Amino acid sequence: MTTAGASNPGVGGHRLVHDADPYLDPHRLPDTLQPGAVSRFGDLRWDLSPLNTNDHQVHDCLNWQLFPLPLRASFRRAGWALVNLPTPDALLESRNAHRRKWLHPASMRNVVGQWCQLAQWLLARNITELGALTVDDLADYAVEVSRLQIATTTATNRLTAVSLLWAFAPHLPAGDRIPMPPWQAESMRDYLPRTDTTNENGTSPIHPAVMSPLLIWAMRFVDDFADDILAAWQEHHTLTGRIRPHADPAASAAMRKLIEQYAAENRPLPGCIHNGRPMLAISYLAGRANASKEQASHAVRAYGPHLPVAGEAPLSSPIRGRLDGRAWLEHITFHEAPRLMHRLSTACLIVLLYLTGMRPGEALELRVGCCPEPGPDDPRPHGYQIHGNYFKGARDDDGKHVVGFPETHPGPRSRRWSARYAYSSEWHTGRCCSP
Numbered sequence: 001m002t003t004a005g006a007s008n009p010g011v012g013g014h015r016l017v018h019d020a021d022p023y024l025d026p027h028r029l030p031d032t033l034q035p036g037a038v039s040r041f042g043d044l045r046w047d048l049s050p051l052n053t054n055d056h057q058v059h060d061c062l063n064w065q066l067f068p069l070p071l072r073a074s075f076r077r078a079g080w081a082l083v084n085l086p087t088p089d090a091l092l093e094s095r096n097a098h099r100r101k102w103l104h105p106a107s108m109r110n111v112v113g114q115w116c117q118l119a120q121w122l123l124a125r126n127i128t129e130l131g132a133l134t135v136d137d138l139a140d141y142a143v144e145v146s147r148l149q150i151a152t153t154t155a156t157n158r159l160t161a162v163s164l165l166w167a168f169a170p171h172l173p174a175g176d177r178i179p180m181p182p183w184q185a186e187s188m189r190d191y192l193p194r195t196d197t198t199n200e201n202g203t204s205p206i207h208p209a210v211m212s213p214l215l216i217w218a219m220r221f222v223d224d225f226a227d228d229i230l231a232a233w234q235e236h237h238t239l240t241g242r243i244r245p246h247a248d249p250a251a252s253a254a255m256r257k258l259i260e261q262y263a264a265e266n267r268p269l270p271g272c273i274h275n276g277r278p279m280l281a282i283s284y285l286a287g288r289a290n291a292s293k294e295q296a297s298h299a300v301r302a303y304g305p306h307l308p309v310a311g312e313a314p315l316s317s318p319i320r321g322r323l324d325g326r327a328w329l330e331h332i333t334f335h336e337a338p339r340l341m342h343r344l345s346t347a348c349l350i351v352l353l354y355l356t357g358m359r360p361g362e363a364l365e366l367r368v369g370c371c372p373e374p375g376p377d378d379p380r381p382h383g384y385q386i387h388g389n390y391f392k393g394a395r396d397d398d399g400k401h402v403v404g405f406p407e408t409h410p411g412p413r414s415r416r417w418s419a420r421y422a423y424s425s426e427w428h429t430g431r432c433c434s435p
Contacts, residue, residue, distance in 0.1 A: 074129070090167045229344045273311045
């Protein structure tokens with residue numbers, strides 16, 4: 001719905017914004033991001049990733065296409081105020097709720113989602129302009145929300161989003177301004193059903209009978225098998241890194257020699273089991289010969305069509321871990337390495353979260369080197385500490401959400417153990433390529 005005109009006319013004290021302008025003001029942009037990389041105001045979807053640079057989180061967006069067309073432009077103008085302006089003082093000083101001066105992107109997405117529910121309700125009542133809303137309409141909406149079979153928290157959020165829309169009225173055109181909701185002058189509790197629930201955490205704790213063996217096995221998985229898994233993952237990464245995106249004439253001879261070697265030794269070609277049947281490990285063969293996948297497929301058809309296909313593609317990395325006095329695996333295969341690496345990362349995450357009290361996002365943001373050797377004058381008995389960032393409630397002096405603030409956690413029993421975790425954490429978030 002991009003037009004050449006202004007979608008947010010600049011009269012009456014509100015800001016002029018054109019469809020082709022970035023939806024974020026310069027003061028909201030990170031220093032490393034150029035305005036040209038930001039969604040445009042007229043776009044049907046606003047990418048919120050510039051406001052949320054945490055690598056461990058899925059980036060949110062605001063989807064204006066979900067709004068009814070007659071009301072879409074009005075709510076999008078309100079969305080501009082939501083992402084660019086602090087929470088109005090009328091709400092910060094309200095007795096009905098505790099609020100942040102600057103909303104987190106996830107909270108912005110939630111507010112816009114609640115606005116979309118309001119927009120659908122308005123359209124069902126043939127109200128196509130926000131400015132046409134009356135206090136009685138808002139009271140009816142509160143009654144409608146209270147009748148829905150939704151959680152009290154969700155119902156509260158729905159009315160809170162309406163309050164936010166009202167509070168931004170001075171920054172919106174006259175036709176987009178709504179009157180003060182009646183629950184702002186009174187109490188929101190008067191408009192919602194009574195609930196017997198408390199503000200306690202609704203998630204049941206994991207029973208010790210489950211947590212104890214899980215923690216013990218996770219620690220043993222890391223202690224006994226991490227070296228084998230990391231070595232196999234490194235070999236897997238090396239092989240996939242050798243695969244050429246395009247055919248390389250110099251690799252044709254090496255590919256032919258590799259297939260002929262399998263034939264001369266009467267060995268089956270490496271493969272894996274897919275849907276119950278052996279399937280050729282083309283990526284493994286291409287990596288072995290520094291060739292492309294197309295070259296590997298052609299070499300098999302030309303020089304080894306008669307060869308059987310095995311159910312696995314073993315890696316050459318040694319197995320040193322022991323289980324009941326025996327090797328825990330005969331070998332790690334090419335296709336097992338990523339799965340085992342994921343399990344290793346999970347085991348490390350379980351131990352670090354349980355023993356340090358970190359939140360998952362804080363643990364996933366750790367980097368290799370987060371647990372340095374203690375200094376010679378360190379008075380602590382063990383001296384190991386994990387250095388990272390915390391994110392819950394991390395805000396600058398102006399109340400804006402930031403990437404994170406430095407925080408130190410008590411470290412594990414050895415730096416080697418923590419290094420394993422930090423590496424697998426970087427692998428988990430896609431930042432790490434080698435130990």
